[in-house]
Amino acid sequence: MTDEQTIPAAGAGGRAAANAGLQASLRVLAVSVGPLVAALVLGGLLLLAMGFNPFSYYGYVIQRALFSPSGFEATLTRMGPLLLIAASLIVAFRAGLWNLGGDGQYLLAAVFVAATVPLTLGVLPVWANLLLGLLIGAAVGALWSLLPALLKAWQGINEIITTLMMSFLGVSLANVLVKLAFLDPGTTTPQTRTLPVEARLPRLFDSSVSSGLLIGLAAVIVVHLVMTRTAFGMRLRLVGANPRAAVHAGLSVPALTIAVFAISAALAGLSGAVDILGTHGNVRADWNPAYSLTVVPLVFLARLNGFGSIAYVFLFSALTIGGESAARRIGVPSFFSLVIVAILLIMLGLAEYLDKRHQERARR
Known part of the structure; x- marks a missing residue:
């Protein structure tokens, strides 16, 4: 083949590769x-x-959450614990494991932090x-x-079932602790002791935005970089993607499985600590924001990407x-935003199904 023939062929190959890359980017964007x-359309x-x-x-929604100073600050403050939940889910999902017990880990950590931190204030x-409060929250989440983790690592028991069951138990135990062991005797409302505002996480730039936002941002970015750019993250991903290959590579699958659960749950517990230390200051009986299962579709929409999350x-948060x-x-109704999240979850599943069908037809 002459040089004149080689150059057009190379150019055609480059254009084909560029078109394929563009189509892949558009597919990811569509999904x-x-x-x-x-x-949003169906919600409307x-x-x-x-x-x-x-x-x-x-x-x-837009006016309050984005253009009202107090609303925008509230939006940024709420992002802190949600970002920590997102980081928790990214660790588990990228490792091929399902930690769906974040609500129990979050709430138990919040209760223990709210009960202990006021006692050591002086x-x-x-x-x-x-x-100390942040460490307690992370430790409680990991322990729960x-x-x-042990049942999955040593018995192969489905972690979806066990984490959901432990979440239910964690939420129930948290409510019992608030009403009995950790009850503030100085109030008529069943709640834990209240942490004074001046003893909470500092605010950012003389605003009402909690510095928990920075903790959440740092956690998501660090998790994304660790899971995508480090050898440790690669080992965690290998354990979930192909356990047999991990064993042949000399990796301890049970130990890495426990590590994934510990890191993921610690981040969920840290979310509860940030919410108490930065915003609420106490936990009332029967309170459960149920952040974990709500953030699941958001993480999948971002394709488990930290920056997209x-x-x-x-x-x-704005919604x-x-x-x-x-x-x-x-x-x-005040819960209508959760209806939109439910619709979003259904649309996400439908989009994944259609995308899979499209890829199967493309291979034929």
């Missing part, structure tokens, strides 16, 4: 953004069927007290995942903060 757009149609103006609802400096967590304002103004 990631498409379900979100479809959920549902509002219309209920007799509400969807443009008014979404307008109030003994330790504020910074040491806050650090120990049983599902930050964007989706921001959108969800929930703005949705509370819209509920008060136009009478929409």
